[in-house]
Amino acid sequence: MKDGLSEKSIYRKNYTVYPWDVSQLDIHFDIGSETTTVRAEMEFQLKDGARDSQDIVLNGSDLQLISLSLNGRTLSADDYVVDGETLTISGAPPKSVLKTEVKIHPANNSALEGLYLSGDFLLTQCEAQGFRKITWFPDRPDVMAAYRVTMEADRSEFPVLLSNGNRAEAGESAGGRHWVRWEDPFPKPSYLFALVAGDLELVEEHFTTRSGRDVVLRIYVETENLDRCAHAMESLVNAMRWDEERFDLEYDLNIYHIVATNDFNMGAMENKSLNIFNSKYVLARPDTATDADYQGIEGVIGHEYFHNWTGNRVTCRDWFQLTLKEGLTVFRDEEFSADMQSRAVKRIRVVRDLRSRQFPEDDGPMSHPIRPDRYVEINNFYTSTVYQKGAAIIRMYHTLLGEAGFQKGMKLYFERHDGHAVTCDDFLAAMADANGINLDRFGRWYSQSGTPQVHVSDHYDTATQTYTLTLKQRTPATYDQKDKQELVIPFAVGLLTASGEELPLQLETGTDIVQGTRLLVMEEAQQEYSFVNIPEHPVPSLFRDYSAPVKIFYDYSAEQLATLIAHDSDAFVRWDAAQRIAQNAILEQCRRHAKGLEMTLDSSLFKAFRGILSDRLADPALLAEAMIMPDEDYLAEQMEIVDVDGIHAAREFIRKGLANGLKTLFVERYNELNDGQSYQKSSKAMARRALKNVCLFYLIETDVGESLTAAQLKSSDNMTDTLAAIKGLILMESPLAVTALSDFESKWKTDALVMDKWFMMQAMKPGPGTVNKVKELMQHPAFSIQNPNKVRSLIGVFAMLNPTGFHAADGSGYTFHADRVIELDGLNPQVAARMASAFNRWKRYDEDRKMLMKSQLQRIAAVDNLSGDVSEIVNNALR
Numbered sequence: 001m002k003d004g005l006s007e008k009s010i011y012r013k014n015y016t017v018y019p020w021d022v023s024q025l026d027i028h029f030d031i032g033s034e035t036t037t038v039r040a041e042m043e044f045q046l047k048d049g050a051r052d053s054q055d056i057v058l059n060g061s062d063l064q065l066i067s068l069s070l071n072g073r074t075l076s077a078d079d080y081v082v083d084g085e086t087l088t089i090s091g092a093p094p095k096s097v098l099k100t101e102v103k104i105h106p107a108n109n110s111a112l113e114g115l116y117l118s119g120d121f122l123l124t125q126c127e128a129q130g131f132r133k134i135t136w137f138p139d140r141p142d143v144m145a146a147y148r149v150t151m152e153a154d155r156s157e158f159p160v161l162l163s164n165g166n167r168a169e170a171g172e173s174a175g176g177r178h179w180v181r182w183e184d185p186f187p188k189p190s191y192l193f194a195l196v197a198g199d200l201e202l203v204e205e206h207f208t209t210r211s212g213r214d215v216v217l218r219i220y221v222e223t224e225n226l227d228r229c230a231h232a233m234e235s236l237v238n239a240m241r242w243d244e245e246r247f248d249l250e251y252d253l254n255i256y257h258i259v260a261t262n263d264f265n266m267g268a269m270e271n272k273s274l275n276i277f278n279s280k281y282v283l284a285r286p287d288t289a290t291d292a293d294y295q296g297i298e299g300v301i302g303h304e305y306f307h308n309w310t311g312n313r314v315t316c317r318d319w320f321q322l323t324l325k326e327g328l329t330v331f332r333d334e335e336f337s338a339d340m341q342s343r344a345v346k347r348i349r350v351v352r353d354l355r356s357r358q359f360p361e362d363d364g365p366m367s368h369p370i371r372p373d374r375y376v377e378i379n380n381f382y383t384s385t386v387y388q389k390g391a392a393i394i395r396m397y398h399t400l401l402g403e404a405g406f407q408k409g410m411k412l413y414f415e416r417h418d419g420h421a422v423t424c425d426d427f428l429a430a431m432a433d434a435n436g437i438n439l440d441r442f443g444r445w446y447s448q449s450g451t452p453q454v455h456v457s458d459h460y461d462t463a464t465q466t467y468t469l470t471l472k473q474r475t476p477a478t479y480d481q482k483d484k485q486e487l488v489i490p491f492a493v494g495l496l497t498a499s500g501e502e503l504p505l506q507l508e509t510g511t512d513i514v515q516g517t518r519l520l521v522m523e524e525a526q527q528e529y530s531f532v533n534i535p536e537h538p539v540p541s542l543f544r545d546y547s548a549p550v551k552i553f554y555d556y557s558a559e560q561l562a563t564l565i566a567h568d569s570d571a572f573v574r575w576d577a578a579q580r581i582a583q584n585a586i587l588e589q590c591r592r593h594a595k596g597l598e599m600t601l602d603s604s605l606f607k608a609f610r611g612i613l614s615d616r617l618a619d620p621a622l623l624a625e626a627m628i629m630p631d632e633d634y635l636a637e638q639m640e641i642v643d644v645d646g647i648h649a650a651r652e653f654i655r656k657g658l659a660n661g662l663k664t665l666f667v668e669r670y671n672e673l674n675d676g677q678s679y680q681k682s683s684k685a686m687a688r689r690a691l692k693n694v695c696l697f698y699l700i701e702t703d704v705g706e707s708l709t710a711a712q713l714k715s716s717d718n719m720t721d722t723l724a725a726i727k728g729l730i731l732m733e734s735p736l737a738v739t740a741l742s743d744f745e746s747k748w749k750t751d752a753l754v755m756d757k758w759f760m761m762q763a764m765k766p767g768p769g770t771v772n773k774v775k776e777l778m779q780h781p782a783f784s785i786q787n788p789n790k791v792r793s794l795i796g797v798f799a800m801l802n803p804t805g806f807h808a809a810d811g812s813g814y815t816f817h818a819d820r821v822i823e824l825d826g827l828n829p830q831v832a833a834r835m836a837s838a839f840n841r842w843k844r845y846d847e848d849r850k851m852l853m854k855s856q857l858q859r860i861a862a863v864d865n866l867s868g869d870v871s872e873i874v875n876n877a878l879r
């Protein structure tokens with residue numbers, strides 16, 4: 001292949017065992033921001049006792065080698081070979097002690113991998129392959145060692161010195177320096193190593209485990225953030241208790257640290273007992289963080305904590321197995337959030353996210369199975385597929401086995417594999433063996449990419465009172481895989497009468513009668529299910545609780561959808577029915593718009609909204625979800641050729657139509673919810689704010705919009721209401737938006753996280769003019785291209801959440817964005833690659849836009865010394 005991806009690829013099938021055990025790593029850091037000296041000593045023991053020598057292969061990157069010795073003998077340049085990121089020492093004896101000394105330069109590290117500087121403190125990020133930027137080591141997850149870490153630094157500059165495990169010893173050294181030694185008793189792969197050095201303050205709490213052990217919990221932050229840690233701490237305590245109660249898993253050390261940084265490539269990192277977090281997922285106060293932020297913190301704190309068992313105690317054999325820890329841990333954090341908040345709301349949000357982010361990925365140039373077969377740069381595979389689809393596949397085990405069966409499988413998994421680096425096949429085998437069943441065919445979900453389509457048709461036979469559902473599954477070819485196989489698809493179904501009563505379900509082939517949902521398991525290309533004693537043509541309620549990550553096709557009538565919305569027992573199905581009505585209506589108007597016809601309003605949508613707005617019994621958060629229209633990108637995915645402007649116009653037309661047609665109901669509901677009560681953190685209060693702000697989002701299209709929004713902004717005592725109001729003013733193009741934004745800026749200009757929101761709101765404003773605003777904002781003192789949160793808030797939001805801005809017909813959005821990708825590639829390839837993926841769907845647009853995007857992709861691909869990260873993304877897109 002001329003793009004060179006093949007030669008650079010690493011293949012799952014080529015995995016080989018590392019020939020050495022490395023039992024112990026002793027590592028000493030002489031800490032300085034400009035230069036840190038790292039001395040390491042490691043014991044190598046040959047696994048194959050029959051051999052009398054073997055090569056030692058180590059990984060390293062950007063290291064300044066000072067010295068290397070083997071078994072006490074200093075090695076000279078002829079004793080080893082360095083090739084790219086590997087160093088090979090040939091013919092080492094079966095028991096060998098290797099000592100290394102290197103220098104590294106944290107302050108120059110803009111890639112935020114390895115050891116780097118954030119504000120005034122130093123920290124590490126080692127997953128997936130950052131440890132090789134710290135020292136020479138077999139930097140692969142199947143090499144697990146016990147670490148003893150000594151850190152030495154100037155006491156006034158770096159009073160806090162942290163690493164994994166227990167604090168073993170500490171002392172003073174000459175010249176105002178001090179040292180601390182940390183010992184982690186649990187052998188771990190290098191990607192879980194962490195250290196932090198700096199002047200940080202802490203918030204402390206204690207947790208008593210079920211078996212009575214005291215664990216000290218500490219969150220370290222910069223001084224000004226001390227009053228924003230309470231929610232994260234509460235979430236951590238809840239997560240620890242939840243994991244004991246639901247998964248029977250207890251924490252295993254006496255200390256648990258979280259450190260918050262403003263400079264982080266991802267959300268957070270589960271390093272053993274020293275989690276490092278993007279401050280976005282730690283810091284919250286009602287006036288600085290939205291309800292979504294609070295929920296995000298709870299979820300991510302849980303996620304990193306849950307990794308202690310699913311990821312750390314049992315880790316991955318190689319990086320192709322990433323979903324082993326990530327899919328499973330996302331499933332666990334989803335369940336945690338569901339148990340802490342509303343299960344139904346959480347489920348809907350998870351499904352919305354999967355459909356709008358993972359489905360396009362699976363249908364695009366980066367399509368890959370949850371367990372990929374090859375990669376160029378592993379950092380490009382921390383994807384929605386590995387995480388979210390991975391979690392959906394774990395959820396299917398749970399659906400098939402039930403809670404008890406699933407937990408039996410988890411028990412066996414830990415019994416067999418605690419302390420080891422294993423594979424997805426090992427997980428599947430534990431689930432199968434614990435339940436005495438065969439899951440071989442289910443295993444295809446790990447190796448097959450693409451979103452399966454399930455086409456449902458039905459037939460009612462009045463004479464025999466039999467209702468038959470015919471299901472056909474088909475997975476379309478993807479960029480990476482032509483031939484597809486049949487999958488095991490759990491299919492949860494219910495049947496309703498036209499008036500909404502649930503029918504008892506008895507299959508023609510059996511005698512048992514189920515009241516409510518019936519779980520069927522589809523395994524073939526086509527299967528029929530006949531239900532007997534069905535008195536009328538029923539309304540099918542399909543894939544309840546979204547029982548499989550598939551696209552569902554069934555030609556629902558407007559009446560059937562109305563029945564489901566009003567009566568179905570399953571919250572996902574009710575929500576999905578409302579989404580279908582909205583989607584059909586928007587796409588229909590989009591077609592009319594394209595033909596130059598006047599747009600019209602659909603009565604079924606009005607009826608559905610009237611019902612939702614009049615409902616005083618349902619959870620307000622669920623009602624809010626039902627009224628949030630499918631987003632523009634999701635709608636774009638439903639079209640053959642994306643009509644960017646048509647979708648936007650149709651969606652706006654419908655929003656305006658509904659708002660004005662149902663204004664009284666919207667105002668009534670808004671006023672009820674806008675009850676003047678002061679802020680509360682409870683999920684009940686969050687649900688009320690959610691519905692209130694969805695109402696406001698419609699009302700801005702009416703003549704009362706500006707006054708309501710201005711009043712909300714004035715009286716708001718929390719960030720959720722404030723942001724909703726300012727976003728409203730921006731969308732309305734109200735002159736008040738200008739003052740609102742400048743007041744917000746003066747109030748928060750030194751607050752990094754809040755300023756992210758300020759950038760985001762402006763980058764999201766629809767229309768081709770926004771690119772110029774974004775360019776202007778890049779000059780703002782609070783913006784920095786070196787900071788991933790800033791890049792995501794301004795550049796990422798513009799390219800990925802503002803279709804009419806990014807896809808401006810003249811290509812100005814594309815040129816701007818490609819310039820940023822190129823600029824970022826020299827600084828932070830991981831973030832650059834994420835940004836580059838905004839072009840992934842280029843082939844789905846009209847000819848003009850296609851050509852414009854393609855030429856930007858080619859321009860990026862032609863850059864000299866382009867990183868492997870960006871090169872993989874753009875060359876895949878261009879294939």
Ligand code: 0A1
Nearest residue numbers: 127128265266268269270382
């Ligand atoms: N394991 C972390 C995610 C993570 C992955 C890579 C990172 O740097 C390249 C950082 C964090 C998680 O799942 O939370």
Ligand code: ZN
Nearest residue numbers: 303307326329
């Ligand atoms: Zn994770």
